[in-house]
Amino acid sequence: MNILVTGGAGYVGSVCAEILITHGHAVFVFDNLSVGYRRAVPQSAVFFEGDLADRQALDRLFAAHQIEAVMHFAAFALVEESVRKPSAYYVNNVANSIQLLDAMVRHRVKKLIFSSSAAIYGEPKIAPIPEEHQAAPINPYGHTKLTFERILEDCGAATGLQYACLRYFNAAGATRERGEDHRPETHLIPILLQVALGQRPNFPINGTDYPTHDGTCIRDFVHVFDIAEAHVLALDQLERISGHVFNIGSNRGHSVREALETARRVTGHPIPVVEASRRPGDPAILVASSQKTERVLGWRPQFSSLSTIVESAWAWKQKFPFGYGEDRQAAP
Ligand SMILES: NC(=O)c1ccc[n+]([C@@H]2O[C@H](COP(=O)([O-])OP(=O)(O)OC[C@H]3O[C@@H](n4cnc5c(N)ncnc54)[C@H](O)[C@@H]3O)[C@@H](O)[C@H]2O)c1
Incomplete structure (x- = not known):
């Protein structure tokens, strides 16, 4: 199938592009x-x-290639930045996504997979969280x-678009050639590994007084x-399955301290920590119920144990200590 991958130069999108190619698809990346x-x-x-804001660029792409499906990863995805710049987030994640939808309608492309997020659950009342849990986001991101999920519901009904929303929890890990290189990096595992490589002096634990077994937040990697x-x-x-939402998580939670201990074991580095106060808007526990995804899609996560995730991220980080940085040499 000819598949358009928006945001395919980013972390999750580039890995998806890689895997789609191994499944025999032709991939077109727009970023x-x-x-x-x-x-x-x-x-x-x-x-x-x-x-995505450039209607003509989208039209040129759709006109030149027989795109049959779109996977839509392109977005701004930093929670803290979204609190400071909400309008930029609404423009890029909602208005620009509508541009994409409209272009799909103009060019009669009927299939879309949307990258949604566990952030739509806000402060969940239970763990693991099933898809029918109330959606109550606590930040603009x-x-x-959630707004775009609702837009898809309406546009699906009006246009016959087939779509699914995948709500990822904490994406992590790497393939041999592709890994996580966000700037600024706000995600836990790459930050731990930056400390192990000597690129940061220590690892900040944001909050040690959560109501969890070791006082730190619990996340689903x-x-x-x-x-x-x-x-x-x-x-x-x-x-x-059109119209469905699916949690994409491992069904297991790990505390920040467990992630730290795993990174210490995998890297052999002591990874010094500083204990800091809680960050506003960080729920204590975010763990997916992936039952529906397993039952309905037949999805079986193979590499989502914490050890495998950290080992793969560490292998990538050692191979490319400066990530994709154009300005610096990657290690041989
Ligand atoms: N990484 C996670 O843990 C996580 C968790 C839940 C959901 N998500 C969602 O998954 C998607 C991918 O996340 P990621 O971590 O790979 O993000 P990322 O920032 O690494 O990648 C996003 C990509 O989109 C591109 N982009 C942004 N706006 C664009 C625009 N207007 N036009 C064209 N390209 C544009 C960027 O250049 C970038 O390459 C995002 O939609 C994010 O909200 C990610």
Whole structure:
């Protein structure tokens, strides 16, 4: 199938592009490189540098290639930044996503998989969280994701679009060639590994007084390869599952201290910590129930144990200590 991957120069999108290619699909990546990297895009994908806000660029792409499905990863995805710049988040994650939808309608492309987020649950009342849990985001980023889920509901009904929303929990891990390189990096595992490589002096634990077994937050880490496989499964079965939302998590929670201990064991580095106060808006426990995803999609996460995730991220980080940085040499 000819698949358009928006945001395919970013972390999850580039890995999905890689996995789609291994499944025999032809991949077209559309990315404005605002935070992604040209080098992250697989060589056999066709790359278009462009912004979702640019209607003509989208029209050119759809007119030139018989795109049959879209996987929509492009977005701004930093919670803290979304609190400071909400309108930029609504413009990019909602208005620009509508541009994409409208272009799909103009060019009669009927299949879409959307990257949603656990952020739509806000402060969940239970763990693990099933999809029918109340959606109550507590930051603009979560609001933008939920808003677009609702827009898809309406547009699906009006246009016959087949779509699925995949709500990822904490994406983590790497393939051999692709890993996580966000700037600024706000995600826990890459920060731990930056300390192990001597790129940061210590690891801040934000909050040690949560009502959890060791006082630190509990999160559900899911390997980016398993996320990519969920996309492949969702696309294969889209006609049957259209309109559904799916949690993409491992069904298991790990505390920040457990992630720290795993990183210490995998890297052999002591990884010094500083204990800091809680960050506003960090729920104590965020763990997915992935029962529906397993039952309905037949998804079986293979690489989402914490050890496998950290080992794969560490292997990538050692191979590319400066990530995709153009300015610095990657290690041989
Ligand atoms: N990483 C996670 O843990 C996580 C968790 C839940 C949901 N998500 C969602 O998954 C998606 C991918 O996340 P990620 O971590 O890979 O993000 P990322 O920032 O690494 O990638 C996003 C990509 O989109 C591109 N982009 C942004 N706005 C664009 C625009 N207007 N036009 C064209 N390209 C644009 C960026 O240049 C970047 O390459 C996002 O939608 C995010 O909200 C991620």
